[in-house]
Amino acid sequence: MPLAAPDREIRDRALALQKTLVDWRRRLHMNPELSFEERETTAFLEETLRGWGLEPVRRTPTGLWADLEGGGGSGPTVAVRADIDALPIHEANAFEFRSRRDGVMHACGHDGHTAILLGVTRTLLDLRDRLPGRVRLVFQPAEELLPGGARPMIEAGVLDGVDRIIGLHLWSLLPTGRAGIAPGPLMANADAFEIRVRGRGGHGAQPHLAADALAAAAQVVVSLQQVVSRMVDPMRAAVVTVGVFRAGSAFNVIAPEALLQGTVRTFDADVRARVREALSRVAGDVAHAFGCEAETDYREGYPALVNERGTVEVFRAAVAAQMGEAALVEPEPFMGGEDFAYYLLERPGAFLFLGARNPEVGAEYPHHHPNFTIDEAALPWGVAVLAATAWRLLEAPLAREG
Ligand code: NI
Secondary structure (H helix, E strand, O other): OOOOOOHHHHHHHHHHOHHHHHHHHHHHHHOOOEOOOOHHHHHHHHHHHHHOOOOOEOOOOOOEEEEEEOOOOOOOEEEEEEEOOEEOOOOOOOOOOOOOOOOOEOOOOHHHHHHHHHHHHHHHHHOHHHOOOEEEEEEEOOOOOOOOOHHHHHHOOOOOOOOEEEEEEEEEEEEOOOEEOOOEEEEOEEEEEEEEEEOEOEEOOOHHHOEOHHHHHHHHHHHHHHHHHHHOOOOOOEEEEEEEEEEOOOOOEEOOEEEEEEEEEEOOHHHHHHHHHHHHHHHHHHHHHOOOEEEEEEEEEEOOEEEOHHHHHHHHHHHHHHHOHHHEEOOOOEOOOOOHHHHHHHOOEEEEEEEEEEHHHOEOOOOOOOOOOOOHHHHHHHHHHHHHHHHHHHHOOOOOOO
């Protein structure tokens, strides 16, 4: 029998890293980079990992992975993934380590994920002699921008030789000290659409000689609110959000064209197909009623993220050992998209929500808000739970379950 995971040593090391984790996180927070543009971040990671004697593998323009070979047996390979990109949001926080780049911000916590994975690396390196297998540390670019960075990493071979994969998201809906994980769907199919409404421009004083694309598009937005409320089974979840409405160029000119952009979130393939069909039908027919035409372009985004039961059980055991039994909560599935889902289509694994909400330190805004921040006290918990989960998966390989 292999030795049980050295929970105590993992926790002590993770907690001792607190200040270093905060330094890494703040450094990343001050220097955010957009999806697929994470050059400085990647360089920093490469340098840090090399400094620790690891050999980073770079096969995509940004992002990298590195293998940590344990000396404690020839167990399987477990990948641990962090996403490293920021968002095109102008930070509204006033703290000293706020973004130094106008219009770019770590507003989802990926700075924390990156710091946590460095902490996992450092922790497992310290315990390397006993580590019963190989851990692949995956720093993935571009989670925030379709088609996402996971697929190019997979195409580049990040999962070659990997038996299982785990990851987490710092979570503003859960208080620090809590962790949520469950088998089955955790995050949604996240699709994007664009609707172009075309009419006929004209003088603002002569509406009868024009076809007002702006007014028609406004009706399209209103009508789309009925897709979910009137066309989807009320027991099944769906969201349709229009996030962009662009039309017009002058106050006295009838807009010849309007552009709508939005997103559709669902968990089931049939609900997804139904909403997709309804969207273009409603847009087309409503625009037509006002003498305009609508063209709908629908792009399927990240698939739903579905956790595998076996890995979830291991995650739960690690959370209980590291944070205490009371830390575990049943997470509400979230309608956000997450490209970690692509790894789970290829390998068994699971994804955890780690509580990072704490109003006392200003960590009370939703993800993607200009005032978003995380409670940095959550960082060591992330390190401890990921390291302890990876260790358990190495010492007691699982058969794949549903
Ligand atoms: Ni995120």
